[in-house]
Amino acid sequence: MDAKVSLIMTLLMFSALSLAEKQLQQQQQQQHQQQQQQQQHQHQCQQTNQKQQQHCQVLEHPDYEEHDQHNTDELHKEEFEHSNFQYNGADENDTPESSIMNGNTEESMYDDGNRRPERTQHINHNIPNATPNIVVTGESEFSNEILNGHYENKRFLKHDPAHSAKKEDGQAVTVAHLNSKEDFEKFIREEAVHLVYFYKKGGITSAVRTFVKEFQLSARQLIHYKIFLAMVDCDMHLVPGYCAPDKVSRFAYGFRDGAEKIAFPLDTLFNANAIVSSALHLSLINNVPILQSASERQSLEQRCKGRADIIFAFHRNLGTYEHRIFLEIAYAYQDKYVFALTTYTAGTLGLRELQQAKQEDQEEVNQLVWVIQCASHSVSQECIDSPYRGKMLLPDLLNFMTIVSKPKWSELSIPSGSDEVLTPYDSLGIPWVFLIHDGASRKRMKDLAPNLAELVRGAVAVFTVD
Structure with a gap:
């Protein structure tokens, strides 16, 4: 061997x-x-003539190319910072039946570019020539553990005071139980991402009971990302719009900044990995866009040239362990790199590893990761991709990110x-x-x-x- x-x-x-x-x-x-x-x-x-010679002297000035490149870079920076990463979510007239989990991101999920990316604007654009410094966002103990290489599947149960856990029979309860419409409205208004599940006791099946157990487990794991989960018993506390017969017990609703953004069908939240990855992607949707084609990826590369490197992933299916760990990595490194993913093989065209695997008649490729190097390349140059060749396990992927940061x-x-x-x-x-x-x-x-x-x-x- x-x-x-x-x-x-x-x-x-x-x-x-x-x-x-x-x-x-x-x-x-x-x-x-x-x-x-x-x-x-x-x-x-x-x-x-003399007039033209004076004009040429300006063009021949030794600093001309530098000034021209500076102007080009400023234009490029503006395009990059106003790129269409943003996730609009659902407004009052939208039907929230779409899901991040299907990978079919519609254009309506992104805004018109007037809002800047929340994290990527803080990227250190001089990374290739600088000593690598990792910026941890969100003051997360979990992120510090990841970045320091000490992650051992620990669960940090440091609770936000606004979402303090109650105890029942000695067990920590991290899913909030909302007892009124007012509690629900107050819960989703707080500055965080929230997932809320509305149910009726009479409609609880074995599948719903399994989901609730996974929901509880996920809540404990999502606390350190400032993502909070809650449940509402529609038999006792009617919340208009969510306790209707066609919605109750069928969806978990995602909220950001007090507004509903998406409805996750229950069959897409089949275990803790699916719940955590869905919640994380809702939290990071401005910074981890789902691209559908090679042209979308190449457009992102163009905006990142001279600015930042891209960590790009192919996931045939979302809601998996591999999808989850990619988002955990993105959460930890979002101030250092641009992250994006695709669920379509068409989105990987031009990248090296996937086509090679298909040519060698290997098993179907389900997950791949690349570092696409654009930071040190000018607008006229091509970004260079290097595939991740390790196993899709969190310690291995963390090691890859450590190496890439050297x-x-x-x-x-x-x-x-x-x-x-x-x-x-x-x-x-x-x-x-x-x-x-x-x-x-x-x-x-x-x-x-x-x-x-x-x-x-x-x-x-x-x-x-x-």
């Missing part, structure tokens, strides 16, 4: 090196073309008289590749290193060695 893994890694590196060489050649060709265009432009300027490549220096080599990738369990150079080949290796590092990012550590 070790020999097979080594062979696969060797083939991967040869392929990546070949691609990196091609990219380097393309960059050199582009630079050569730009030089030729500049020379042609200078020649044209010499043949113009520098893309490093210059390895070995102190004289020392055999010990310390790198940012120690203890992360990934192979190393050394690009060894002398004085003559130094520049070429330094040019090759970032291209190679992007192709294998998250899977291989790249070093240059003098």
Whole structure:
């Protein structure tokens, strides 16, 4: 097995090196073309009248390209910050029968771009050249555990005072039981995401009893995300609009900022993973859009160029464990990266791993993750994708995010008289590749290193060695 893994890694590196060489050649060709265009432009300027020569002097100013790029970046920044990530939800005239769980996100789920993304506007746009600093949002103990690598399926039961848990028979009760229409209205007005289930005791089936148990378990897990769950007994406390015969016991309703956003059919909330992932996606819908096509993904890439890298996922089905952990990662890293997902294979066109798996006649691919690197690329360049090659388990995906947050490549220096080599990738369990150079080949290796590092990012550590 070790020999097979080594062979696969060797083939991967040869392929990546070949691609990196091609990219380097393309960059050199582009630079050569730009030089030729500049020379042609200078020649044209010499043949113009005095007025035109003055205009050309402005264009030939050494800072012109920098100023032009700055203007382009400002326009790009405006497009990025006003992108259509926003989830409108349901207004008073909408019927809330659609669900995030089916992956068929309609355009009505997004606003007209007037609202800015709540989190992505805080992204550190200089990440590729900066020491990685992880910003934890929401002051969540759970997020701190994730980011510090100590997550061991712990449950943090630190309750918000406004949603303090009661105790019955010594057991913590984290699903609020609302006893009036006024309680319900007060509950959903508080600044948080809320899921509320309306039921009648006479309509409780075995499926509903199972759901209630999973609902209770999910409430305990969602507290640290400031997402709160409640139930209303419509036999005792009638809430108009929600206790109607065609709605009661059939839906769990999601609310944000006091407004109903979505109705989750009960059959989509089949276990705790489905409930937690649905609630998390409602909380993060502004920051984790569901894309339906490659063109939508490419539009997102265009907006992110020069700004941020994208963590992009394919999930054939939502409401799964894999969907849940992807959203948990997004919650923890939402100030550092842009997150998005698709449920359609069409949304992955142009990305490397999924098509490769299909060509090799492997089992049906259900989940995949990529880091799409746009932060260090200009508007005229292509973003480079690198697939996640590990298992879809939370510890493994966390390790991948830790690796991705490290520098893309490093210059390895070995102190004289020392055999010990310390790198940012120690203890992360990934192979190393050394690009060894002398004085003559130094520049070429330094040019090759970032291209190679992007192709294998998250899977291989790249070093240059003098």
